[in-house]
Amino acid sequence: MAEPATAEQQRTAGAWRAVVGFGVVSLAADMVYEGARSVTGPLLASLGATAVVVGLVTGLGEAVALVLRLFSGSLADRTGRYWGLTLAGYALTAVCVPLLAVTPFLGAAGLAVAIALVLAERTGKAVRSPAKSALLATAAAQVGLGRGLGVHKALDQVGAFAGPLLVAGVAALTGALWPALAVLVVPGGVAMALLLWVRRRVDGPRASRERPTAAAPVLTTRLPRRFWWFAASSAAATAGLVTFGVISFHLTREQVVPVAGVPVVYAGAMAVGALAALATGWAYDRVAGRVLLVLPVLVVLVPLLAFSDDLGPAVAGVLVWGAAVGVQDSTVKALVADLVPAGRRAAAYGSFAAVQGGAAVLGGAAAGWLYERSLPGLVTVVALTQVVSLVLLLVSLRRPPAG
Numbered sequence: 001m002a003e004p005a006t007a008e009q010q011r012t013a014g015a016w017r018a019v020v021g022f023g024v025v026s027l028a029a030d031m032v033y034e035g036a037r038s039v040t041g042p043l044l045a046s047l048g049a050t051a052v053v054v055g056l057v058t059g060l061g062e063a064v065a066l067v068l069r070l071f072s073g074s075l076a077d078r079t080g081r082y083w084g085l086t087l088a089g090y091a092l093t094a095v096c097v098p099l100l101a102v103t104p105f106l107g108a109a110g111l112a113v114a115i116a117l118v119l120a121e122r123t124g125k126a127v128r129s130p131a132k133s134a135l136l137a138t139a140a141a142q143v144g145l146g147r148g149l150g151v152h153k154a155l156d157q158v159g160a161f162a163g164p165l166l167v168a169g170v171a172a173l174t175g176a177l178w179p180a181l182a183v184l185v186v187p188g189g190v191a192m193a194l195l196l197w198v199r200r201r202v203d204g205p206r207a208s209r210e211r212p213t214a215a216a217p218v219l220t221t222r223l224p225r226r227f228w229w230f231a232a233s234s235a236a237a238t239a240g241l242v243t244f245g246v247i248s249f250h251l252t253r254e255q256v257v258p259v260a261g262v263p264v265v266y267a268g269a270m271a272v273g274a275l276a277a278l279a280t281g282w283a284y285d286r287v288a289g290r291v292l293l294v295l296p297v298l299v300v301l302v303p304l305l306a307f308s309d310d311l312g313p314a315v316a317g318v319l320v321w322g323a324a325v326g327v328q329d330s331t332v333k334a335l336v337a338d339l340v341p342a343g344r345r346a347a348a349y350g351s352f353a354a355v356q357g358g359a360a361v362l363g364g365a366a367a368g369w370l371y372e373r374s375l376p377g378l379v380t381v382v383a384l385t386q387v388v389s390l391v392l393l394l395v396s397l398r399r400p401p402a403g
């Protein structure tokens with residue numbers, strides 16, 4: 001007869017159940033917003049947007065998704081309503097993305113409505129991310145933060161791969177973008193149903209009403225200085241990482257890739273991102289934050305390759321972009337979780353994202369502006385920001401942990 005599982009084995013199994021459960025939810029949700037994100041540039045361009053507008057909107061969208069986490073993260077830690085915020089954020093995404101399908105039929109108002117929906121979807125990301133990340137980090141810490149977050153990100157990227165392919169397939173069959181956006185209502189509904197199922201399985205039916213009063217005193221603890229050095233480093237990396245909206249604008253304007261092919265290229269980037277998350281997550285549990293030294297190098301390579309007029313280098317640039325995104329969205333979060341007290345993780349993720357958000361809107365607007373005027377200038381500016389990012393990262397890794 002098999003021996004009964006020990007308490008440690010049960011805790012580990014429960015932790016993996018939470019990690020995989022959140023990963024499957026992210027898989028379905030990523031089909032929705034990454035499917036739309038893969039064609040945001042061409043969609044906005046078809047509605048009359050210029051490269052500067054596309055860069056500003058996509059940069060502002062990332063800023064909204066990041067800066068608002070400063071408030072939603074603090075709210076999650078203060079109220080303990082991690083599940084409520086997670087559910088609300090996913091619901092915004094599930095509703096706003098399919099509504100983009102109506103924008104081509106709104107005439108002159110189409111561009112404004114599309115911009116509003118893009119920003120609303122990013123708001124949903126801001127609402128849910130700190131709370132979900134805190135729930136996920138608590139589970140992942142029991143199996144290794146690097147591995148746990150890496151596995152979650154890999155599942156997440158499966159959806160980020162499948163969603164753009166779905167969009168590409170529907171767009172190719174119909175010859176238009178709006179049906180491809182409309183069909184995303186299906187994975188959106190699946191994501192919400194799965195999230196409710198995970199909530200019941202992971203924490204029980206009363207989890208959303210529980211407030212962690214025992215952890216409340218931790219809320220007065222200041223975030224460590226080393227955390228802020230790392231946040232500044234990541235902000236510089238974010239500012240230099242050109243948004244896919246600008247990249248896809250280039251790919252279609254210069255006819256490097258047909259409009260229906262842009263989501264396919266994006267899907268490839270998401271697949272590379274999954275591999276990068278797994279590889280750097282595995283390395284993080286062995287060499288800690290030093291694995292992140294690769295991130296500035298990846299960011300520098302993106303404009304050097306992606307803005308080529310030749311298919312091979314341009315696709316290579318998009319794949320490098322995907323690798324950088326995969327590292328940013330997984331292994332970076334592992335170091336954040338290690339730098340702060342457990343009871344301050346949601347607030348830390350919110351503050352960290354707010355710093356990144358300010359950098360994202362500046363970087364997105366600058367990338368669009370420089371793209372129209374000087375590609376060598378764009379490459380130079382990106383390289384300089386990554387030198388700053390690398391120096392700040394080295395400083396944050398060498399400083400002793402806060403006592």
